[in-house]
Amino acid sequence: MPKSEIHPTWFKDTPVMCDGKPLCLIGSTKRQLQVDIWLANHPFYTESQILIDSEGRVEKFMKKYQLNSNDE
Known part of the structure; x- marks a missing residue:
């Protein structure tokens, strides 16, 4: 028989x-x-969400590895 006093109310x-x-x-x-x-x-559903992308992923990668976009 299971214990009755172990379960929460x-x-x-x-x-x-x-x-x-x-x-x-x-x-x-x-x-x-x-x-x-x-x-x-919620900001997403009320359309009051502000996305701030001051620096994109590609630009961040190029800057990190000191590459120019013109280099190939």
């Missing part, structure tokens, strides 16, 4: 919270879950 309706606002209810071993980023405020 399961909460069927655990609220997932972001900035104090409930997002959804899920099942969990914790009473409440706190997330910092979710779909509605």
